[in-house]
Amino acid sequence: MKKILFTSAMAFLMFACGNNKKDSSGSGISIDGSSTVYPVTEAIAEEYRNEDSEVDVTIGVSGTGGGFQKFGRGDIDIANASRSIKEDEKAIAAENNIKFIELEVAYDGLAVIAHPENDWLDCITVEELKTIWEPAAQGKIKRWNQIRSEWPDEEIHLYGPGVASGTFDYFTEAINGKSGSSRGDYTASEDDNVLVQGVSGDKYGLGFFGLAYYAENSNKLKLVGVDGGEGCVEPTAETVSNGSYAPLSRPLFVYVNSSSIQNNPKVIDFMEFYLEEVPSLLKDVGYVPLTEEEYKRERKKFSNFVEQNKAE
Template sequence: MKKIILLTALTISLVSCGNNKKDKEASSINIDGSSTVYPVTEAIAEEYRSVDSDVDVTIGVSGTGGGFQKFGRGETDISNASRPIKEDEKKIAESNNIDFVELEVAYDGLAVVVNPENDWVDCFTVEQLRKIWEPSAQGTITRWNQIDPSWPDEEIHLFGPGVASGTFDYFTEAVVGKSGSSRGDYTASEDDNVLVQGVSGDKYGLGFFGLAYYEENADKLRMVAVDGGEGCVEPSTETVSNGTYAPLSRPLFVYVNSSSVQNNPKVVDFINFYLDEAPSLLKDVGYVPLTSEEYKEQKEKFNAFVEKHQK
């Protein structure tokens, strides 16, 4: 009789442990990827946690490329991205039987910044930025007066995102003409705070990163306008949303894993919450929301994806 009771108790214990593990997995949402999209997703996640405190939303920052590597291996539910997924990244996901949906969640501008003590440049043409950042500039374009003879005969000290960053990909494509095409002799970091510190501490510093990070650190930096061919324009909510800040404005994305949609209803809840709440929260973190019609389209796209994978 004692053996039967013990076996029954053990069985109940094992079933309970199994259910607890399953419940714990189902109440976790794992996100990684772009440092640029991180503040958007973190703001949404913070609000979501106040609505559903049982869900553990964790957000890593390994860059858009690093995030896609994890996403393609099935290690994350959602991937933050500041550029569209590349073909080789798609293939990794396909090889692991992972389908996904791409959703636009915000717009962002890239800010070109200098030290506040820089009193010689107020606007860069795209051609000048290309001359500074193209691969052939490495070791040859090293001083400010090589860009404009009226500027100081002093070294340019460059700061920018690393090669795993979607911001790096976007900037090089928009300015140099080819994604990933850049000089290599600059201070690179996936952490935008490192770039802010670098430029803010160097009179001859020059860098670029997402507009939201500039706005968080406007007291330490000075933003430079960009002339894309129609005159000098500074990035702002208005110029990013209406496209006049060209070519350095862009959409931001989240990607959602099909298996997460199938197995974790909290992921579906979170994404719907994300698309509903983004318009009201984005301005607080320095990003530009889509139009209400665009958010409606993204939600319809996501719901169609959910329906497809929950059949």
């Protein structure tokens, strides 16, 4: 089922990306945002369409930042996000009288990945990642042996998400100490599949993206462990959920527009379905579920949000 869901999600991505507009009829559900959260939400949407084929659920992939821009303008009902909303994004929503709720739906780890023929890199420290990716590295840190002298005297080729990606924001904050702080001379893409292709075809490549994309491409990539100060740890369901894969573990979110709750009952139905079904579908798309108590908390939070907005 994992392969079927992911393949379906990627096929839908090819034509859904960037074409989202909130359905003025009030019966459709429009979603946009994070490429990391996309496979989760698309898997849910696929199951939901089987339950109610008359509801048009459209999902775009503009990156977390792009999704929040659309969400703040009121163009979409739901935003997929691989980070929390920023203050300036909240301000835009407030200017447009948009209220919302943040719901945690899964955990994810950021995978540091290399080419399978890379036989010198099994584990990298957070400090070494910073040496490679910080802004001061641009134009200066160009070769592998500048990181460790025993590594090859070969150019290091970097691949990572673009600046609109929540994965980019999370990685740069966790590694470089400031969201958005990064060297710019790397191959960037909002499409994680482009990054997979880049590193898998480049012996001297190094990149990062969500763990689920590594899981789907593990036959052509090498997973690199990360030492956050307590020894080398690889991202797994256990190390991501218990936080030992630090500092590159994170929650994933969806945001729901209050006016969508008030104007379109199908949004309520979809989100209730989402929060009930997501634990059983997450492993099929390579993510880590919250605990049952955490899902109960999120369902209760959403129920209270719905009641509050129905009363207004």
